Amino acid sequence: MDEEEKMVLSHEPVPGYKTVIHIVMVVAALYLAFIFLKPYL
Amino acid sequence: MTNLIPPSAIFIVGALFVPFIKGRLKSVFMLLLPVAAFITLVKMPEGKYWIVHFLDYDLIFGRVDRLSMVFGYIFTIISFIGILFALKVKDDLQHISALLYAGGAVGVSFAGDFFSLYIFWELLAVASTFLILARRTKAAQNAAFRYILVHIFGGLCLLAGIIIYIQNTGTIEFAYIGLGGLASWLIFIGIALNGVIPPLHPWLQDAYPEATVTGAVFLSALTTKSAVYLMARTFPGTELLIYMGVLMTAMPIFYAVLENDIRRVLGYSLINQVGFMMCGIGIGTQLSINGTVSHAFCHILYKALLFMSTGSVLYMTGKIRCTDIGGLYKTMPLTCLFCMVGAASISAFPLFSGFVSKSMIVSAASHGNMVAVWLVLQFASAGVFHHAGIKVPFFTFFGHDSGIRTKEPPLNMLLAMGIAAFLCVAIAIFPRPLYDILPYPVHYVPYTGAHVVGQLQLLMFGALAFCLLILSGYYPPEMRAINLDTDWFYRKGGRLFYYIMDKALNGINRASERVFVGGLAGYLGRVSRDCPTRAALLAMVPAWVISGITGEKLVLKKAGVRAALRTGTSPIGITAAIATIFLVVVFLLM
Numbered sequence: 001m002d003e004e005e006k007m008v009l010s011h012e013p014v015p016g017y018k019t020v021i022h023i024v025m026v027v028a029a030l031y032l033a034f035i036f037l038k039p040y041l
Numbered sequence: 042m043t044n045l046i047p048p049s050a051i052f053i054v055g056a057l058f059v060p061f062i063k064g065r066l067k068s069v070f071m072l073l074l075p076v077a078a079f080i081t082l083v084k085m086p087e088g089k090y091w092i093v094h095f096l097d098y099d100l101i102f103g104r105v106d107r108l109s110m111v112f113g114y115i116f117t118i119i120s121f122i123g124i125l126f127a128l129k130v131k132d133d134l135q136h137i138s139a140l141l142y143a144g145g146a147v148g149v150s151f152a153g154d155f156f157s158l159y160i161f162w163e164l165l166a167v168a169s170t171f172l173i174l175a176r177r178t179k180a181a182q183n184a185a186f187r188y189i190l191v192h193i194f195g196g197l198c199l200l201a202g203i204i205i206y207i208q209n210t211g212t213i214e215f216a217y218i219g220l221g222g223l224a225s226w227l228i229f230i231g232i233a234l235n236g237v238i239p240p241l242h243p244w245l246q247d248a249y250p251e252a253t254v255t256g257a258v259f260l261s262a263l264t265t266k267s268a269v270y271l272m273a274r275t276f277p278g279t280e281l282l283i284y285m286g287v288l289m290t291a292m293p294i295f296y297a298v299l300e301n302d303i304r305r306v307l308g309y310s311l312i313n314q315v316g317f318m319m320c321g322i323g324i325g326t327q328l329s330i331n332g333t334v335s336h337a338f339c340h341i342l343y344k345a346l347l348f349m350s351t352g353s354v355l356y357m358t359g360k361i362r363c364t365d366i367g368g369l370y371k372t373m374p375l376t377c378l379f380c381m382v383g384a385a386s387i388s389a390f391p392l393f394s395g396f397v398s399k400s401m402i403v404s405a406a407s408h409g410n411m412v413a414v415w416l417v418l419q420f421a422s423a424g425v426f427h428h429a430g431i432k433v434p435f436f437t438f439f440g441h442d443s444g445i446r447t448k449e450p451p452l453n454m455l456l457a458m459g460i461a462a463f464l465c466v467a468i469a470i471f472p473r474p475l476y477d478i479l480p481y482p483v484h485y486v487p488y489t490g491a492h493v494v495g496q497l498q499l500l501m502f503g504a505l506a507f508c509l510l511i512l513s514g515y516y517p518p519e520m521r522a523i524n525l526d527t528d529w530f531y532r533k534g535g536r537l538f539y540y541i542m543d544k545a546l547n548g549i550n551r552a553s554e555r556v557f558v559g560g561l562a563g564y565l566g567r568v569s570r571d572c573p574t575r576a577a578l579l580a581m582v583p584a585w586v587i588s589g590i591t592g593e594k595l596v597l598k599k600a601g602v603r604a605a606l607r608t609g610t611s612p613i614g615i616t617a618a619i620a621t622i623f624l625v626v627v628f629l630l631m
Contacts, residue, residue, distance in 0.1 A: 007364065007520065007521050008364065008518050008519065008520050008521075009301075009363055009364040009441065009518060009519040009520075010514075010518040011511050011514050011516045011518060012514055013512070013513050013514025013515075014512045014513070014514075017509065017512040017513040017514075018513045018514070018515075020509060020512075020513065021509045021510070021512075021513040021515065024509060
């Protein structure tokens with residue numbers, strides 16, 4: 001029974017979304033940098 | 042007051058009757074126990090009751106104040122829900138363990154002295170172990186063994202602390218203790234272990250997922266929250282708890298994201314939620330203590346609801362791993378709905394119970410100008426939504442279609458989940474009754490524009506992150522594996538320790554045998570056997586050499602003496618010489 005169960009459930013990337021997440025992370029990093037560095041600017 | 046039975050005794054004595062009652066009467070009897078305990082609680086005014094004189098000390102089984110009452114209420118409510126959920130289980134071991142466990146938790150809440158506290162504390166540990174063992178699998182047996190070992194260690198720390206404390210103060214009553222001195226540290230460690238404070242926490246995610254379907258409901262509610270109660274009673278305002286609490290909120294998130302077993306994910310989120318409570322206790326203001334107590338109250342309900350809904354899936358399908366389940370919303374719509382209510386509550390969505398309790402703790406951090414603490418708590422709020430709010434219902438009921446076609450669990454299970462879900466929503470919409478029973482007056486208003494919008498922002502961005510991670514393929518795959526935490530020290534490290542001890546101690550054993558049994562004993566045997574001969578030769582050889590006997594003649598003389606002494610036929614001269622040597626030795630020794 002146990003042997004028949006799946007060992008891995010991978011999440012296949014949907015085309016285009018890797019670019020989206022990279023853009024989001026860059027924007028988020030810039031935003032956070034602005035927030036935290038604002039008092040020193 | 043004396044005509045009332047202590048609520049803990051209702052559970053404990055009631056448990057003893059369970060095996061003798063059959064059929065429907067048993068179900069009614071078990072359900073009536075928490076009802077009777079609840080009625081007793083409602084009738085109890087504040088004060089000290091059920092005081093028993095024992096060995097020059099007064100044992101107080103009923104210290105009733107606002108703090109103990111909140112925990113008493115919620116422990117009896119969740120016991121009713123848990124018993125209802127387990128009503129169809131045909132295993133008296135589970136019923137008895139659950140009732141004793143509930144009795145222990147209620148007993149801890151009202152114990153006014155260290156002796157009775159310790160008795161109920163150990164009852165918690167022992168009874169809960171049987172709820173894990175009752176699963177009757179190899180994994181459950183192993184987990185239960187590790188669980189009880191860890192709890193024995195915690196219990197011993199607590200006991201040692203209690204003994205030193207009593208020796209120092211001369212009293213067995215306890216209230217605020219505070220950190221300072223060996224006794225308080227030992228008591229703190231004993232409570233911290235049940236309160237899953239790192240690095241004493243891995244027993245939880247190890248043991249709870251291995252418990253029975255119904256046992257996990259009680260486990261999720263009682264042990265950790267008893268520790269929260271006791272910590273709030275004895276160590277409020279302890280700064281260390283703030284940092285420990287913050288660590289507890291953030292650390293399990295990463296493990297929960299990687300975890301494949303849904304009930305283990307809930308175990309991690311339990312640590313995360315207890316972290317909020319410990320942080321609240323550490324802050325120690327009226328707002329934070331109120332937040333901690335109300336959050337414990339709400340958390341018991343929604344965590345039990347989550348364990349019940351995922352337990353129902355396990356009960357109906359026999360599977361609980363993300364890799365094996367999915368797409369169950371079609372065949373288990375009500376269970377799915379209840380799970381969503383629990384998930385929304387733990388995520389602190391507006392109109393769900395976590396929103397009106399957790400925010401008090403976060404606000405207390407903000408009022409205390411603890412910026413870093415506040416930031417981590419916000420991060421943890423998003424994190425808990427990510428794994429308990431989205432991951433649990435998504436992978437269980439949606440996600441990929443596992444092809445499993447089942448049906449809803451029995452009516453009693455649905456009813457128990459329905460009651461818990463109803464309370465989760467009711468408390469959120471009408472928080473005033475909960476606020477009115479908290480230890481301090483509550484002036485907190487949860488539903489303000491800023492709070493609702495801020496919380497929704499946090500949750501929506503958390504949801505966005507989950508979606509983007511899944512769609513981009515960056516989300517870690519679900520894998521069947523055991524993620525080791527600090528339990529490495531007693532899982533892997535324990536084996537290493539065993540190996541070293543095996544080699545070291547058994548090596549000493551073997552060496553000792555070789556030296557003392559095989560070597561020294563044999564040598565002594567030979568020496569003692571030849572001793573008269575050697576002594577005789579020692580005295581006689583110089584005399585023979587002086588008288589000119591050397592070479593082969595001397596060898597023959599020696600052999601003759603050896604043979605004579607071996608057969609006991611030595612000449613009188615030799616015997617006299619031995620006797621003389623013996624007397625000289627005795628003289629020298631004296």
